[in-house]
Every structure is written in C-alpha cells, then in structure tokens.
Amino acid sequence: MKPIAIVGYGGLGREVALLIHQINVIEPRWKLIGYLDDNQLQDTTSFKVPFLGPINYASSLSPEVALVIGVGTPSLRIKLANLIGGAHDFPNLIHPSAVYSEQNWNIGVGNIITSHCSFTTGITIGNFNVFNTKITIGHDVVIGNGNVFNPTTCISGHVSIGHRNLFGVNSVVLQTRSVGNDNQLAAGSVLMSSMRHGETWLGVPALKVE
Numbered sequence: 001m002k003p004i005a006i007v008g009y010g011g012l013g014r015e016v017a018l019l020i021h022q023i024n025v026i027e028p029r030w031k032l033i034g035y036l037d038d039n040q041l042q043d044t045t046s047f048k049v050p051f052l053g054p055i056n057y058a059s060s061l062s063p064e065v066a067l068v069i070g071v072g073t074p075s076l077r078i079k080l081a082n083l084i085g086g087a088h089d090f091p092n093l094i095h096p097s098a099v100y101s102e103q104n105w106n107i108g109v110g111n112i113i114t115s116h117c118s119f120t121t122g123i124t125i126g127n128f129n130v131f132n133t134k135i136t137i138g139h140d141v142v143i144g145n146g147n148v149f150n151p152t153t154c155i156s157g158h159v160s161i162g163h164r165n166l167f168g169v170n171s172v173v174l175q176t177r178s179v180g181n182d183n184q185l186a187a188g189s190v191l192m193s194s195m196r197h198g199e200t201w202l203g204v205p206a207l208k209v210e
C-alpha cells in the first residue's frame with residue numbers, strides 16, 4: 001500500500017480520511033500515515049489519524065508519500081498545492097460509488113471525488129477540484145483547477161468552468177453557461193446566466209450580488 005498524508009484536517013480533511021478508508025475497503029491501496037495542519041486538531045473520526053506536523057513539514061516527508069489537499073476553500077487549495085508542489089504525487093481519490101467512464105473523461109491530478117458522484121461523457125477536469133457527494137456533471141463540461149462543488153450540485157451539459165469557484169450545496173448551473181474564476185454560487189441557487197470573475201450569485205434564478 002502506498003503511503004499518503006492529508007494536508008489540512010478540518011471538516012473536509014476528516015471526510016477525506018473516510019474516503020481513503022472507503023476506497024481501501026474495496027481495494028487496499030493507501031496507508032494513511034497522518035495529517036499535516038498548522039494546528040493539532042481533535043480527530044472526531046474513528047481512525048485517529050496521527051498529527052505529523054505543520055503544513056511546511058511536507059518538505060521533510062519522503063517523496064514516496066502521496067499527498068491530498070483536505071481543505072475546502074478553493075483559493076487555499078491552489079495555494080497549498082503550489083506551496084508544497086514538487087516532489088510528491090497528488091493522486092485523484094475517487095469513491096468506489098462514483099459513476100464515470102475512463103474513456104469519456106480527461107482528468108488531471110489531486111481531485112477528490114466523494115460518494116455517489118456521476119460524470120457522463122466528453123468531460124475535462126483539471127487539478128485539485130473537490131466533488132463532494134452526489135454531484136452530477138453533464139456532457140462536454142470543462143472544469144479548471146481548484147473548484148469546490150458542495151453536495152448535490154448539478155452542472156448541465158456544455159458548461160465551462162474556470163478556476164477556484166465555490167458551488168454552494170444544492171446549486172444548479174444550466175446548460176452552455178460559463179463560469180469564470182473565483183466566483184461563488186450560493187447554496188440552493190440556479191444559475192441561468194454566465195458569471196465573469198470574482199462574483200457572487202444568489203437565488204432562483206440566481207442574480208448577481210452587487
């Protein structure tokens with residue numbers, strides 16, 4: 001089993017510990033050696049994952065240790081990936097219940113896909129995104145880096161998404177819309193327009209918050 005450590009051990013980090021456990025139940029692949037965080041945190045999981053040290057301790061870990069960014073803030077995911085970078089692998093961690101076809105998507109590295117996510121066809125996914133529970137991604141969707149999709153987000157066909165966007169729980173993007181960089185779509189909102197950069201949209205239909 002390949003050693004792996006989680007970078008950031010708040011709520012998402014602990015969910016990643018569970019994801020690693022759920023992957024191992026089907027096929028033993030990962031030995032979770034511990035977590036890195038600037039604070040030593042109480043582990044509310046049953047796994048009692050050891051605290052290895054602050055995030056900059058990553059440079060002292062053997063390059064054999066794979067890393068996963070367990071932080072749910074889009075911009076911070078990319079910052080940490082750039083900070084740590086270099087020697088370590090950042091694998092894609094994909095829950096066994098995810099529905100996808102290797103032949104019908106292109107995917108980068110460092111992505112987290114938790115339970116019951118569904119991906120159809122012609123999909124391109126960059127690096128360090130989080131698909132957190134029951135996400136559906138439709139045909140011909142293009143997704144950049146560091147986006148966070150909170151539970152039950154639905155992205156329809158031919159949508160293009162840039163980098164570091166946050167999709168609130170139960171949000172929807174209609175087909176062919178585009179989403180730039182650093183935007184927020186509020187929980188429960190339905191996006192019927194396109195978003196540029198650094199915007200927050202809210203409601204049904206979603207309107208830009210001025």
Ligand SMILES: CC(C)(COP(=O)(O)OP(=O)(O)OC[C@H]1O[C@@H](n2cnc3c(N)ncnc32)[C@H](O)[C@@H]1OP(=O)(O)O)[C@@H](O)C(=O)NCCC(=O)NCCS
Nearest residue numbers: 150151167168169170184185186187188189200201202203
């Ligand atoms: C869009 C969002 C990021 C804005 O956060 P924020 O800038 O901190 O905004 P606030 O929470 O201060 O809310 C600002 C106003 O918008 C309203 N609002 C916020 N989110 C809303 C939503 N989803 N639907 C309707 N109104 C909402 C608030 O009630 C508030 O109204 P007020 O000014 O009249 O009091 C946040 O509301 C959101 O939806 N985050 C996603 C949360 C999520 O997905 N959690 C799941 C984690 S697994």
